[in-house]
Amino acid sequence: MHIRSVVFVNVAMASLLLLAAGCRMPWSKRGGAGGAGAGGGLGLDDPTLLETTDIPSVYDNMGGLVSGARFEDTLAPVQGVTFAPVYFAFDSYALAPSEVAKIEQVAMHLQQNANHVLVVEGHCDERGSNEYNLSLGENRAISVRTRLVELGVLGDRIQTRSYGEEKPAVMGSGEEVWRLNRRGEFALFQK
Numbered sequence: 597m598h599i600r601s602v603v604f605v606n607v608a609m610a611s612l613l614l615l616a617a618g619c620r621m622p623w624s625k626r627g628g629a630g631g632a633g634a635g636g637g638l639g640l641d642d643p644t645l646l647e648t649t650d651i652p653s654v655y656d657n658m659g660g661l662v663s664g665a666r667f668e669d670t671l672a673p674v675q676g677v678t679f680a681p682v683y684f685a686f687d688s689y690a691l692a693p694s695e696v697a698k699i700e701q702v703a704m705h706l707q708q709n710a711n712h713v714l715v716v717e718g719h720c721d722e723r724g725s726n727e728y729n730l731s732l733g734e735n736r737a738i739s740v741r742t743r744l745v746e747l748g749v750l751g752d753r754i755q756t757r758s759y760g761e762e763k764p765a766v767m768g769s770g771e772e773v774w775r776l777n778r779r780g781e782f783a784l785f786q787k
Contacts, residue, residue, distance in 0.1 A: 667713050667755055667785040677705065681765070681779040682740055686721075690737035693745060699740055700718035702782055703747035714749075715783040716740045718758045719765070721774035726760055733758030740780045751779055 597665035610738055612641030627629045679702050691699070718740075745751050766776045 614680050657679045673764035679782040681781050684778045686777050689739045699743045701748050703744050706749045711787045713753045715755045717781040719779045721777040722761050729760035730758050731762050733760045
């Protein structure tokens with residue numbers, strides 16, 4: 597009887613720790629292709645989060661306060677300024693060294709234009725489930741945002757969105773099409 601109680605308590609404690617840590621489960625219809633760290637779960641850009649949460653108490657994974665208003669809902673887009681997309685390898689949200697210069701250009705623009713804010717959009721190719729691709733897109737956007745913050749941009753000037761596979765840059769299939777759809781894009785807004 598005593599051993600059963602100990603096992604029950606240990607299982608209950610492990611379950612609570614996983615819940616408290618925000619355990620993420622990889623989602624993929626690729627049967628174990630895994631997530632290179634990408635997992636499912638609600639992100640800070642999940643619309644239900646903003647509807648059901650006291651906004652002043654919501655912080656991102658870097659400790660920055662998340663604004664209650666989405667930039668695209670309340671601010672005007674900046675016209676005439678575009679940035680090259682950041683491309684990602686298959687099933688990855690790691691920044692390739694060849695893509696970092698693109699992010700540095702965005703950081704320089706934001707540092708020179710204090711009245712501009714940014715939405716980093718994460719996108720995926722068509723392979724993988726919708727849930728998996730939304731999570732991977734979120735992680736791609738967060739990778740870019742993290743780099744921008746490391747370059748000195750204030751975190752409250754950058755929001756992230758994941759569109760998964762829903763907004764392809766190029767229609768079709770095949771490696772070249774997929775390569776162009778695995779990206780992070782930048783949308784500037786005027787404060």
